[in-house]
Amino acid sequence: MPTAPLPASPRDxxxxxxxxxxxxxxxxxxxxxxxxxxxxIGERYVRALHGVDLTIARGETLGVVGxxxxxxxxxxxxxxxxxxPGARVGGSAVFDGQExxxxxxxxxxxxRGGRIALIFQDPASALNPVQRIGRQxxxxxxxHRGLRGRAARDEARRLLDRVGIANxxxxxxxxxxxxxxxxxxxVMIAMALAGEPDLLIADEPTTALxxxxxxxxxxxxRDLQAESGMALALxxxxxxxxxxxxxxxxxxxxxxxxxxxxxxxxxxAPAHPYARGLLAALPDIEGPKRRLETxxxxxxxxxxxxxxxxxxxxxxxxxxxxxxxxxxxxxxPGAPARRAACARLEALVxxxxxxxxxxxxxxxx
Amino acid sequence: MVSYALSRIGxxxxxxxxxxxxxxxxxxxxGDPAIIILGPDAPPAAYEAFRRNWGLDEPILVQYLAYFGAxxxxxxxxxxxxxxxxxxxxxxRIPLTLALTLPALAFNLALGLxxxxxAALNRNSWxxxxxxxxxxxxxxxxxxxxxxxxxxxxxxxxxxxPAGGAESWEHAILPVVTMGLIGAAIIARFTRSAxxxxxxxxxxRTASAKGVPxxxxxxxxxxxxxxxxxxxxxxxxxxxxxxxxxxxxxxxxWPGVGxxxxxxxxxxxLAVVQTILLLIGFTMVLANLAVDLxxxxxxxxxxxxxxxxxx
Numbered sequence: 001m002p003t004a005p006l007p008a009s010p011r012d013x014x015x016x017x018x019x020x021x022x023x024x025x026x027x028x029x030x031x032x033x034x035x036x037x038x039x040x041i042g043e044r045y046v047r048a049l050h051g052v053d054l055t056i057a058r059g060e061t062l063g064v065v066g067x068x069x070x071x072x073x074x075x076x077x078x079x080x081x082x083x084x085p086g087a088r089v090g091g092s093a094v095f096d097g098q099e100x101x102x103x104x105x106x107x108x109x110x111x112r113g114g115r116i117a118l119i120f121q122d123p124a125s126a127l128n129p130v131q132r133i134g135r136q137x138x139x140x141x142x143x144h145r146g147l148r149g150r151a152a153r154d155e156a157r158r159l160l161d162r163v164g165i166a167n168x169x170x171x172x173x174x175x176x177x178x179x180x181x182x183x184x185x186x187v188m189i190a191m192a193l194a195g196e197p198d199l200l201i202a203d204e205p206t207t208a209l210x211x212x213x214x215x216x217x218x219x220x221x222r223d224l225q226a227e228s229g230m231a232l233a234l235x236x237x238x239x240x241x242x243x244x245x246x247x248x249x250x251x252x253x254x255x256x257x258x259x260x261x262x263x264x265x266x267x268x269a270p271a272h273p274y275a276r277g278l279l280a281a282l283p284d285i286e287g288p289k290r291r292l293e294t295x296x297x298x299x300x301x302x303x304x305x306x307x308x309x310x311x312x313x314x315x316x317x318x319x320x321x322x323x324x325x326x327x328x329x330x331x332x333p334g335a336p337a338r339r340a341a342c343a344r345l346e347a348l349v350x351x352x353x354x355x356x357x358x359x360x361x362x363x364x365x
Numbered sequence: 366m367v368s369y370a371l372s373r374i375g376x377x378x379x380x381x382x383x384x385x386x387x388x389x390x391x392x393x394x395x396g397d398p399a400i401i402i403l404g405p406d407a408p409p410a411a412y413e414a415f416r417r418n419w420g421l422d423e424p425i426l427v428q429y430l431a432y433f434g435a436x437x438x439x440x441x442x443x444x445x446x447x448x449x450x451x452x453x454x455x456x457x458r459i460p461l462t463l464a465l466t467l468p469a470l471a472f473n474l475a476l477g478l479x480x481x482x483x484a485a486l487n488r489n490s491w492x493x494x495x496x497x498x499x500x501x502x503x504x505x506x507x508x509x510x511x512x513x514x515x516x517x518x519x520x521x522x523x524x525x526x527p528a529g530g531a532e533s534w535e536h537a538i539l540p541v542v543t544m545g546l547i548g549a550a551i552i553a554r555f556t557r558s559a560x561x562x563x564x565x566x567x568x569x570r571t572a573s574a575k576g577v578p579x580x581x582x583x584x585x586x587x588x589x590x591x592x593x594x595x596x597x598x599x600x601x602x603x604x605x606x607x608x609x610x611x612x613x614x615x616x617x618x619w620p621g622v623g624x625x626x627x628x629x630x631x632x633x634x635l636a637v638v639q640t641i642l643l644l645i646g647f648t649m650v651l652a653n654l655a656v657d658l659x660x661x662x663x664x665x666x667x668x669x670x671x672x673x674x675x676x
Contacts, residue, residue: 082573105579113575120574126567130589130664139585140575175665191575 027097028055029199029231030079034091035101037071037078037255045088046303049074050255052091053329056199061225061232063246063263065239065278067299071255072235076201080116081108096198114144117192121204123184127176133160133187134172140194159190164220182213189220193228200225201233206241218245239282243267251275254299254310257329261338271332271340271349273315309343317344369668373657377650384646388639389432393425401633402445419445419635441643442636444629451636455622455644459607461531462614462621465540466606472545473552473602478595480549481556486583488561496553503550512543512616529618540617544610548602555598559591566590593664600656604649 035052038045049071056062064072077083079093079100093100095116100108112118120126128136137156141147147155153172160168163186176184185205192200202221206214218241225232234245242249242263249266251259251274259272270276277295284290297314306312308323315322321343332338333349342348399412399421416422420431435442441451484496503511516539520528527536563569564587572586573579611623618624622641629637661668 077570080574082570109576109578111576112573113577118571118574120567120571122567126571128568128572128586128590129666130593131586139572139577143576177666188571191571195576 029058029060029096030054030056030233031094032075032079032092033094035075035078035093036090037074037083038088038090040086040088041303048255048302049078050326052252052255052257054250054257054260056231056233058198059225059229059231061234061245061247063242063249064233064235064252065237065242065249066252067237069299069302070252072237072252073203075252076118076203076233076235080112080118080201081105082112082118109143113140113192114195115197116199116201117195117197118201118203119185119188119192119205122181122208123188124176124181124208126188127184129176132173132175133179137172137187137191137194140191144195155194156190159193160187162193162224163187163190164216165190180213181209182217185209185213185217186220189217189224193224196228197230199231199233201235203235204237205234207236207238214241221245239267239278251278254305255302256310256326256341257339258311258342259338259340260329261332261335261340265335265338271335271338271345272311272342273317273348274311275340277314309341317348319344319347369661370658373654373661377654380650380653381646384650385433385436385643386429388642388646389429392635392638393428396633398445398633398635436643441640444637445634446632446637451640454637455625455640458620458622458625459644461619462607462610462623465537465544465610465613465619465621468537468541469544469548469610470602470606472541473548474599476545476549477552478556481553481595482560482583482588482591484553484557485560485564493557497557500550500553503546504554506547508543508547508612509616511547512540512613515539515543516616529616531619536617536619540610540613540619543613543616552595552598552602556591556595559594560587562594563587563590589663593660596656596659596663600652600659603655604652605645606652607644607648 032052032054035049035054036047037049038047052071052075054062054064054075064075066072074083074087078087078089079095081089081100081103083089089101091101095111098107098111100111127133134153134156137159138147138152141152141155145155156172157168160171165171165183165186171179171183171187176187179187188205200221205221206217209217221232221234222245224230232245234242236242246263249259249261249263250257251266251270251272253274259266259270259275261271266275267279270279274295277293280293281295283292295314300306300310300313306323308325309315309318309327312318312322327341327343329339329341330345332340333346335349398419399415400407403411403415413422420428423431432442439452443449444451444454447454480496480500484493484500487493506514516528519526519539526538527533528539530536568590569582569587572582577585607622610619610621611626613619614621614623615627622644625637626641628634629641
């Protein structure tokens with residue numbers, strides 16, 4: 001790939017080093033600090049994102065997981081100014097030293113699709129139905145690499161080849177409706193690669209695809225990442241996808257990050273009660289059959305959040321302190337690479353809990 | 366694309382056949398031209414002579430076949446008033462009507478498309494609200510009220526413009542503005558909703574996400590998609606170019622096809638009414654055909670013979 005050399009970064013696949021999170025050695029590629037989003041709902045604004053702090057290092061895969069409406073997608077759309085005029089964005093989003101919030105449209109346009117690319121959930125509707133594939137990829141190539149005509153077409157064909165589309169030359173002249181969902185997602189990925197990104201934000205990239213295609217797309221993303229060294233922010237509600245791909249995971253709930261940890265640790269021993277509940281709801285592949293647990297209640301709507309922790313009403317460990325103010329994200333006792341937003345962390349993490357998913361956690365604590 | 370075009374052309378041909386037949390049936394159903402033309406007190410022999418002269422004494426099927434054969438040959442009969450070729454009688458009025466409807470269409474499109482896009486891009490702002498308020502007024506007020514109001518203000522009170530007739534280009538201003546405002550109101554509404562629909566689509570966000578500047582997102586990605594639903598209404602307006610001015614021509618005493626139609630219907634001048642109906646039918650069908658072909662040109666999904674997408 002004739003890309004500009006990217007700064008090589010050692011990939012921390014298993015989250016083994018404590019450098020996950022703001023690493024002291026190298027500045028992170030992207031840093032979100034106190035990012036807020038308020039949506040205009042007519043007479044007033046409703047806060048959908050309550051100060052999100054996230055970092056992503058070069059070459060890293062950050063998994064962002066949470067239920068629909070938890071703010072995992074709008075975090076990134078807000079950072080890139082893609083939410084439109086009905087949204088008010090506050091806080092800070094720094095990409096490679098440049099502040100994105102409040103950046104002039106021309107600057108944002110240069111970054112978007114260039115050093116920062118996005119792919120979306122439903123590839124069939126994310127592509128313009130009345131333009132040929134080649135033209136849509138060509139538009140990115142013209143914007144970010146100055147390629148036109150023959151050169152753009154050759155490069156578009158090469159990109160389609162690279163993302164695993166057979167008959168690339170012929171596909172260039174086809175329209176999105178002539179391709180399957182998986183192929184359209186490959187086209188989206190090719191379009192994202194056209195700008196040679198340092199950061200690819202993949203918003204539920206496999207949710208609309210069936211299971212085999214899903215695995216192929218994830219493999220493709222992993223290969224491309226290994227090849228180009230780009231960082232990947234993978235947004236998904238699918239814990240399996242996150243476990244499969246992410247180096248580090250941020251769990252979101254009601255517009256906040258409530259836990260952040262190296263992927264291996266999070267899945268082995270979640271700290272926050274919500275994360276515990278999520279994992280307890282997954283079936284075990286081995287071991288005795290058990291009834292899957294559910295989290296009682298439902299997510300509070302953004303316009304009616306409680307004054308304290310948004311999870312308090314559903315939390316088995318709730319205490320009076322939980323209902324006064326939202327708990328900040330803070331280091332988990334005894335595990336400095338991990339952070340969780342729970343007022344009762346000390347009580348939860350130290351003493352061993354009887355729940356089956358929590359037993360392995362004692363190694364850490 | 367070829368099979369798509371052929372199927373559209375075939376459909377247009379069938380529609381024309383139905384129009385020709387409907388014109389025949391409806392006119393024969395609405396009264397005896399002999400009585401209307403000659404008056405109720407004419408001697409019976411005069412009625413018979415009139416009917417024989419115009420072929421009205423033949424069985425209805427024979428009349429239909431003769432009529433059909435004549436239409437196929439381009440012979441639409443003679444005006445029962447003055448015996449001139451109906452095509453000639455109607456044809457000389459067409460340029461006068463086009464002199465109103467063509468500028469009105471240009472006015473429609475320029476104002477309506479512009480206002481609709483502006484309203485959509487400034488959704489819920491005062492610009493949007495103002496445009497939509499005027500637009501609702503424009504298409505809820507009937508054209509005769511609009512025409513008479515404009516006439517009252519600009520011709521009667523202010524005396525800036527003539528109230529009726531067709532002596533100079535100034536006589537055309539009020540009728541053109543009347544039709545233009547109404548058409549623009551309708552187009553603005555359609556364009557606005559089509560634009561809003563398209564602006565909410567994921568591919569618009571994709572275009573922004575790949576760094577396309579906002580202006581080009583609108584021009585290159587949103588407008589071509591919004592054109593698809595907007596074309597329908599534009600086609601309808603093109604179709605009514607020749608005869609869409611019946612009311613306005615009557616208000617402003619403009620001697621076009623519309624006013625000819627009104628007087629020919631009143632006089633039961635069968636051949637002339639038939640000719641105008643066929644003319645209206647033909648232009649509508651041709652405009653629809655043009656729209657269908659344009660759909661196929663703009664929207665590749667239709668070309669492939671698929672059903673129109675719901676969105």
